[in-house]
Amino acid sequence: MRTVRFLLQKEFRQIFRNRxxxxxxxxxxxxxxxxLPWAADYEVKNVxxxxxxxxxxxxxxxxxxxxxxxxxxxxxxxxxxxxxxMHLVESDQADLILEIPxxxxxxxxxxxxxxxxxxxxxxxxxxxxxxxxYLAEIIKNYNQRxxxxxxxxxxxxxxxxxxxxxxxxxxxMNYKVYMVPGILAILITMIxxxxxxxxxxxxxxxxxxxxxNVTPIRKHHFILGKLIPFWVLGNVVFTLGLIVSWVIYxxxxxxxxxxxxAFISVYLVSVLGFGLLVSTFCDTQQQAMFIMFFFMxxxxxxxxxxxxxxxxxxxxxxVTRFNxxxxxxxxxxxxxxxxxxxxxxxxxxxxxxxxxIGLNSLAVLNYKKTS
Amino acid sequence: MQDVVIKTDKLTKRFGDFVxxxxxxxxxxxxxxxxxxxxxGAGKTTAMRMLCGxxxxxxxxxxxxxxxxxxETEEIKKNIGYMSQxxxxxxxxxxxxxxxxxxxxYGLTDQQIxxxxxxxxxxxxxxxxxxxxxxxxxxxxxxxxxxxxxxLHEPRxxxxxxxxGGVDPVTRRQFWDLIYAAAERGVTVFVTTHYMDEAxxxxxxxxxxxxxxxxxxxxxxxxxxxxxxSMDEVFYQLARGAKRGD
Numbered sequence: 300m301r302t303v304r305f306l307l308q309k310e311f312r313q314i315f316r317n318r319x320x321x322x323x324x325x326x327x328x329x330x331x332x333x334x335l336p337w338a339a340d341y342e343v344k345n346v347x348x349x350x351x352x353x354x355x356x357x358x359x360x361x362x363x364x365x366x367x368x369x370x371x372x373x374x375x376x377x378x379x380x381x382x383x384x385m386h387l388v389e390s391d392q393a394d395l396i397l398e399i400p401x402x403x404x405x406x407x408x409x410x411x412x413x414x415x416x417x418x419x420x421x422x423x424x425x426x427x428x429x430x431x432x433y434l435a436e437i438i439k440n441y442n443q444r445x446x447x448x449x450x451x452x453x454x455x456x457x458x459x460x461x462x463x464x465x466x467x468x469x470x471x472m473n474y475k476v477y478m479v480p481g482i483l484a485i486l487i488t489m490i491x492x493x494x495x496x497x498x499x500x501x502x503x504x505x506x507x508x509x510x511x512n513v514t515p516i517r518k519h520h521f522i523l524g525k526l527i528p529f530w531v532l533g534n535v536v537f538t539l540g541l542i543v544s545w546v547i548y549x550x551x552x553x554x555x556x557x558x559x560x561a562f563i564s565v566y567l568v569s570v571l572g573f574g575l576l577v578s579t580f581c582d583t584q585q586q587a588m589f590i591m592f593f594f595m596x597x598x599x600x601x602x603x604x605x606x607x608x609x610x611x612x613x614x615x616x617x618v619t620r621f622n623x624x625x626x627x628x629x630x631x632x633x634x635x636x637x638x639x640x641x642x643x644x645x646x647x648x649x650x651x652x653x654x655x656i657g658l659n660s661l662a663v664l665n666y667k668k669t670s
Numbered sequence: 671m672q673d674v675v676i677k678t679d680k681l682t683k684r685f686g687d688f689v690x691x692x693x694x695x696x697x698x699x700x701x702x703x704x705x706x707x708x709x710x711g712a713g714k715t716t717a718m719r720m721l722c723g724x725x726x727x728x729x730x731x732x733x734x735x736x737x738x739x740x741x742e743t744e745e746i747k748k749n750i751g752y753m754s755q756x757x758x759x760x761x762x763x764x765x766x767x768x769x770x771x772x773x774x775x776y777g778l779t780d781q782q783i784x785x786x787x788x789x790x791x792x793x794x795x796x797x798x799x800x801x802x803x804x805x806x807x808x809x810x811x812x813x814x815x816x817x818x819x820x821x822l823h824e825p826r827x828x829x830x831x832x833x834x835g836g837v838d839p840v841t842r843r844q845f846w847d848l849i850y851a852a853a854e855r856g857v858t859v860f861v862t863t864h865y866m867d868e869a870x871x872x873x874x875x876x877x878x879x880x881x882x883x884x885x886x887x888x889x890x891x892x893x894x895x896x897x898x899x900s901m902d903e904v905f906y907q908l909a910r911g912a913k914r915g916d
Contacts, residue, residue, distance in 0.1 A: 304774070305774030305775055308771070313760070507759070509756070513724060514772070515748040669726055670724070
């Protein structure tokens with residue numbers, strides 16, 4: 300263990316002399332957590348709507364009013380014909396067209412039914428989908444109001460089933476509360492993974508690894524000497540991240556901090572092991588960077604940060620089981636938002652422990668002092 | 671008969687079809703300064719890397735300080751020092767920190783590290799540079815430091831791969847003083863070089879051409895054998911026939 304002490308001393312000295320790394324470690328969590336949650340917001344606002352109104356009646360006016368009053372839509376065109384509205388879509392000024400047919404009001408009153416036509420520009424999938432759904436919801440509400448008015452004029456009672464819901468653990472459905480723990484999870488994965496991957500490869504590039512390989516140093520000592528410093532840094536970044544999310548968003552973990560740190564400790568070992576494994580395969584920092592980037596993209600997009608894993612196809616769900624980031628994001632949300640305890644995250648902890656053991660063993664095995 | 675500390679038998683390294691080192695057989699005696707000569711690409715570095723346990727031989731056999739080059743690489747590493755062609759101390763650590771680090775991983779005690787550091791700094795005259803980053807030192811000093819770190823743990827053999835490349839004549843002379851001092855302490859020195867004046871400083875030299883050892887003897891004997899007035903001439907006569915270049 301004396302060897303490890305010397306390795307650690309050397310590694311920490313090098314880290315503290317590397318201004319760029321120190322700056323990244325401090326700036327990255329602050330900037331990413333301050334900026335990203337505002338931008339990575341699922342709520343669709345400012346959907347541009349073009350209305351082709353063939354009716355020009357009180358009812359059609361009312362309908363358009365209630366749509367614009369919702370706050371989600373911006374009326375970018377109020378036209379007399381569908382063609383004109385379509386023009387707006389083609390020139391990217393409108394995302395949705397609502398066509399109100401001639402005789403809208405008359406048919407509603409007399410025949411108690413009327414059809415509306417909604418055309419969606421599906422180039423921006425999320426915007427179109429959610430925009431379409433919002434619009435349908437508003438029209439449904441409007442419809443109900445009209446029917447209530449019409450029917451109560453006729454004096455008949457109405458039966459309406461209304462669904463109300465309440466959002467647990469995030470009562471205001473604040474997306475930031477939901478995104479921040481996830482972004483923090485990605486952040487420590489990136490910092491841990493990249494730092495460890497690039498470190499050994501840098502020694503290969505500079506040639507210092509030769510001087511190490513020609514010493515009787517034990518392989519696992521060498522790997523430990525690389526692992527521990529970045530593990531400490533990972534914990535520092537995580538703590539910094541928690542502070543930032545408390546200061547900016549007022550997020551205080553609902554669960555026990557000790558549970559959170561226990562999980563992070565094991566998780567960092569697995570992610571650092573992954574970085575070290577990659578570095579044993581690469582000869583240049585460029586290669587290591589590319590490979591890490593490839594995996595990071597997969598980890599992030601298949602991690603359940605932006606899209607729900609439950610709604611992925613079966614095969615993709617299977618793939619996410621091999622993604623350590625997925626477990627961290629889940630645990631972060633469970634402990635920070637829901638207040639889950641150790642008992643609830645045991646399964647996740649078990650899997651991440653397996654990752655940690657497996658990846659680090661492979662890294663030690665694949666690190667060859669004699670080629 | 672003197673002790674043989676390096677012994678190779680038809681030691682060979684192939685990279686695909688290319689035979690970098692072709693069945694070299696030689697022995698190096700304890701305390702000897704052994705010059706390992708050859709043109710660029712002759713296979714010197716490859717041979718040296720095998721002897722240091724950095725590279726696995728393709729065939730043949732070798733024992734270094736009594737340890738087998740296939741099975742006992744880690745034992746070999748305890749008994750040798752190595753200075754690679756490329757400067758490989760940590761440039762972002764100071765002189766003292768480098769000494770401390772390498773002393774530490776070779777298992778020296780804190781007390782040993784302390785005395786050795788002081789000795790070394792004094793011998794090299796690096797007192798005012800001891801706390802400076804190694805990256806800021808001139809090349810000649812880096813090389814001398816690098817050598818001193820390679821023999822810090824008092825290895826039985828030290829391997830030097832072109833230690834004086836790109837260094838001025840005065841510094842080269844000083845460097846060789848360090849080599850002689852080490853040899854006097856009983857360290858066997860195995861050194862590659864391109865400088866023929868340095869070859870003259872060696873007890874014995876071997877000359878490699880295209881992966882094979884073409885000549886092996888003392889400088890005086892080689893000159894006599896090749897009927898040459900200088901080592902330069904000997905080298906030209908042998909290396910002229912080389913097929914490989916840079």
